[in-house]
Amino acid sequence: MSPRARGTAPTAATPTAAISALEVRDRADDRRVLLFTAGVLLTAFAIGSTLQTIFIYRPERVATSELIAEAPQLPDRLMTNLVTVAIALLLAAFVRLEERRPLAAAGAVLAIALPVALARHGLQLLLGIYVAPELDVSLVEVCSVAVVIVVALGLALAQVRTRVRLREHERAEAEHRLRASTALAELAAEEMRVRREVADGLHGTLQGRLVLSQAAIDAIQRRGVEEGWSEAALAQLAGLRRDLERMREHDVRELSNLLYPVGVDVSLDHAIRALVRRVPAEIDITAEVDPEADLALDRGDDAVAQRIAVVRGVEEGITNALRHGAATTIRVAVGVSGGDVDGAAAPRVRATVEDDGVGLPDSPRWNGLARTSERLGLRGGRVELAPSSLGGARLEVEVAAPVRS
Amino acid sequence: MSAEPAIRVVLLEDQALFRSLLSDLVRSEPGFELVAAAGTIAEARALAANAEADVMLLDIELPDGNGFQLGRELRRARPGLGVVLLSSHDMMELLLALPDRERAGWSYLSKVSSTSRETLLRALRVSARGASMLDPELLARLRPRRGSALAGLTPRQLHALRLLAEGLSNAAIARDMGISNHSVDNLLNAVYSTLGVRDDGDLNSRVAAALHLVRDGAPGGAGA
Numbered sequence: 001m002s003p004r005a006r007g008t009a010p011t012a013a014t015p016t017a018a019i020s021a022l023e024v025r026d027r028a029d030d031r032r033v034l035l036f037t038a039g040v041l042l043t044a045f046a047i048g049s050t051l052q053t054i055f056i057y058r059p060e061r062v063a064t065s066e067l068i069a070e071a072p073q074l075p076d077r078l079m080t081n082l083v084t085v086a087i088a089l090l091l092a093a094f095v096r097l098e099e100r101r102p103l104a105a106a107g108a109v110l111a112i113a114l115p116v117a118l119a120r121h122g123l124q125l126l127l128g129i130y131v132a133p134e135l136d137v138s139l140v141e142v143c144s145v146a147v148v149i150v151v152a153l154g155l156a157l158a159q160v161r162t163r164v165r166l167r168e169h170e171r172a173e174a175e176h177r178l179r180a181s182t183a184l185a186e187l188a189a190e191e192m193r194v195r196r197e198v199a200d201g202l203h204g205t206l207q208g209r210l211v212l213s214q215a216a217i218d219a220i221q222r223r224g225v226e227e228g229w230s231e232a233a234l235a236q237l238a239g240l241r242r243d244l245e246r247m248r249e250h251d252v253r254e255l256s257n258l259l260y261p262v263g264v265d266v267s268l269d270h271a272i273r274a275l276v277r278r279v280p281a282e283i284d285i286t287a288e289v290d291p292e293a294d295l296a297l298d299r300g301d302d303a304v305a306q307r308i309a310v311v312r313g314v315e316e317g318i319t320n321a322l323r324h325g326a327a328t329t330i331r332v333a334v335g336v337s338g339g340d341v342d343g344a345a346a347p348r349v350r351a352t353v354e355d356d357g358v359g360l361p362d363s364p365r366w367n368g369l370a371r372t373s374e375r376l377g378l379r380g381g382r383v384e385l386a387p388s389s390l391g392g393a394r395l396e397v398e399v400a401a402p403v404r405s
Numbered sequence: 406m407s408a409e410p411a412i413r414v415v416l417l418e419d420q421a422l423f424r425s426l427l428s429d430l431v432r433s434e435p436g437f438e439l440v441a442a443a444g445t446i447a448e449a450r451a452l453a454a455n456a457e458a459d460v461m462l463l464d465i466e467l468p469d470g471n472g473f474q475l476g477r478e479l480r481r482a483r484p485g486l487g488v489v490l491l492s493s494h495d496m497m498e499l500l501l502a503l504p505d506r507e508r509a510g511w512s513y514l515s516k517v518s519s520t521s522r523e524t525l526l527r528a529l530r531v532s533a534r535g536a537s538m539l540d541p542e543l544l545a546r547l548r549p550r551r552g553s554a555l556a557g558l559t560p561r562q563l564h565a566l567r568l569l570a571e572g573l574s575n576a577a578i579a580r581d582m583g584i585s586n587h588s589v590d591n592l593l594n595a596v597y598s599t600l601g602v603r604d605d606g607d608l609n610s611r612v613a614a615a616l617h618l619v620r621d622g623a624p625g626g627a628g629a
Contacts, residue, residue: 200466207493208420211517248517262496265471273498273620281623284552329552 026167030098030160035089037156042088045148046081053077076127084120088112088149097153098160109153117145192260192304199260202252210248217241261315264307267294268349271311272334279318279330287332293349296336300402309379310334310351313397316372317353325357325392336401346380350398357392360385372397411438412533415458417449417475418442418491419467423516427462427525434526446470453479460487460533462525465496473499480507487532489525493517495543497619508612512538512572531572537612538572539619547622555621557599565592570615 091112097105121141124130130137221237263270269289276287297306314332321327334351373383380400388394414431416439418424424442431439440456443449446469453461461479463472476488489512490499497513512528514520520540531538544567549555558566561582568578579589593614597603602613 200468207517263499266473266499267502270499270502273501274496277498277622277624279623281548281550284550286552 027099030164031093031096033163034098034153034156034160035093037159038092038152039085039089041152041155042085042149043082045152046085047078049148050074050077050081073129076129080120080123080127080129083123084116084145087119088116088153091116092153092156097157105157109150109157112153113146113149114142116149117142120145189302192302195260196265199256202256202259206252207248210244210252214241214244214248217244261308261311264304264311268297268307268310268334269294271307272314272332272351275311275315275318276332279322283322283328283330285318285330285332288334290335292336293334296347296349296401297399306349306379306399306401309375309381309399310349310397313372313376313383313395314351314353316368317351317355317395317397320368320395321353321355321357321392324361325355325359327355327357327392329356329390330354331390346403347401348381348398349401350396352397353395354388354390355392355394356388356390359387359392369395409436411436412460412529413438413440413456413458414529415440415449415453415456415461416442417444417446417461417467417472418464419444420464430522430525431462431529437526437529446472446475449475450478458486460489460529462489462491462529465490465492465499473502476511477503477507480510485535486510487529487535488512489514489528489532489538491516491525495540495624497539497543500537500539501616501620505613508616509537509609510535513540513543514538515540515543527572536572537570537615539570539615541567541571543624544570544618544622546624547618550621550623553621554600555617558596562592562596562599565589566596566614566618569593569596569611570618 095108095112097108097112100108121130121138124141125133130141133141217237217240221234221241224234224237261271261275263274269291272287272289276285279285293310297303297310300306314334318330318332321330331354332351334349336347337350338345338348369383369385376383376397376399381398383398384396386394386396414437416424416427416431418427421444424444428439428442431437440458441449441452443452446467449461449463461476463476465472473490476490480486480488484507487510490496491514493516495515500508500511500513503511510532512532514525514528520542524541528538547567549558549563555563565578565582568581573581575586575589575593578593579586582589584592596614597610600614600617602610602617
């Protein structure tokens with residue numbers, strides 16, 4: 001078992017299989033970097049020292065003819081050096097140098113360097129590159145090669161350590177971002193839950209009580225008629241009943257809708273249709289919702305919040321068209337743009353509200369639109385007001401849909 | 406005594422008192438059998454999996470989800486199952502979210518309109534046999550939207566369409582309007598023609614015409 005494998009255990013929060021796969025990949029990556037870096041350095045030394053020994057560095061200057069006479073030794077020298085490199089790399093891989101702690105790694109480097117240097121010199125003697133060399137020549141050969149191996153493996157280990165630190169830093173950053181994003185998503189989900197609960201309470205409990213109160217007033221009215229109460233008293237009761245009816249039918253519904261628009265838990269298509277149906281019958285309004293828009297938003301964890309953002313934008317457009325533009329015709333269209341086939345780029349869900357009203361005022365009142373813009377901005381979206389081909393205004397709202405995972 | 410088998414009903418309603426009242430109503434009515442009553446989506450899903458039912462009476466907004474979505478899910482497993490949606494407010498446009506081939510057998514009633522015991526039982530019967538019925542009071546409040554095909558109907562045609570959407574047969578429409586069955590046929594054919602609906606196999610023309618009323622009718626009118 002490797003030193004690192006002994007030192008780490010999968011945490012309870014993370015699947016064992018995922019950790020193992022990641023660790024195996026990391027180890028393979030580290031080993032590749034170590035062997036590649038050490039291999040490049042050692043091979044460069046091997047080739048360089050071979051050429052230098054034969055052509056450049058000599059104890060004393062020799063004639064060109066003698067140099068050429070030495071050249072036949074070139075393959076033997078080169079082979080010796082390359083075999084040395086291979087043995088050093090094999091040993092480094094065998095002892096899993098990159099997985100060891102610094103002190104153990106230093107010891108392992110020395111334990112590799114000295115035997116490999118000795119083996120190289122032995123090979124040189126065997127091949128006749130040196131014939132009965134003096135002790136100091138052998139010592140220089142062995143020591144210099146050992147130093148080269150120590151330096152090469154040391155640099156390669158340093159490279160691996162730097163990469164490991166960088167990788168850990170990147171992963172910590174990614175985990176931090178993930179935690180922040182999860183916390184935000186949980187917060188948004190909690191907000192949605194509370195909104196829905198309050199809206200349900202308004203729809204269910206409060207409306208139910210108002211219905212019962214209306215029924216009670218009906219009973220009192222009937223008794224009043226039977227017992228001949230005064231017209232004024234009966235009219236007062238009728239007025240009270242109308243107020244309750246209005247509260248139930250209009251005020252409670254509007255309040256509930258502000259918290260949690262009708263239909264957003266079903267689909268964007270349904271929520272937009274529900275919104276459009278509330279517009280008075282005198283207004284010619286149609287809505288076209290591309291099914292792809294719902295599919296695009298449904299990929300994320302906060303589809304309901306995204307739908308609410310789009311519905312609020314469309315609602316703002318319709319309200320402005322009626323309140324400020326005196327429009328009689330409104331066209332709502334919701335579609336998807338952008339994104340790519342493999343899902344790497346995020347598509348954008350775009351809703352447009354066009355009307356035939358008086359058009360853009362000289363200084364548009366941006367109070368509502370500013371709020372809409374701010375809300376959409378938090379979701380990577382935007383809002384834009386422009387003239388419409390229908391003669392009035394065109395409001396475009398856009399949110400970024402989640403990228404396909 | 407009728408030889409017809411009883412209509413088996415599964416009920417889903419989160420308010421305990423209302424659930425109990427509805428359960429008693431279905432149980433006490435000859436020709437109906439309450440096979441299960443649930444208060445949550447999860448409970449209803451589990452009960453419906455083991456109960457043989459003809460129609461489901463579903464509240465829409467529930468603590469753990471949406472009754473409409475549950476209805477769609479159960480209908481995918483049993484296409485012949487009728488669904489009556491019961492909600493505290495007008496959400497009839499939910500039915501527009503259904504694909505054409507799934508629209509038959511869905512009915513919609515409001516809890517806060519003057520829905521009577523008879524209306525509820527009629528909706529259960531209508532949905533159990535694969536037809537549709539919409540809340541008469543909500544329908545009466547709908548006004549044709551300007552610019553829509555619905556606005557092209559005459560008041561008489563619109564009245565006939567409302568009755569059709571209430572789940573009435575042609576004979577019942579004829580009785581209500583005081584005209585012959587043949588005249589009702591002609592009237593409804595004119596309605597279909599104006600709305601541009603036809604029986605295309607996936608979507609019955611009666612259901613399609615009723616949904617036009619939902620799509621192009623704006624709620625909030627004084628009533629008819």
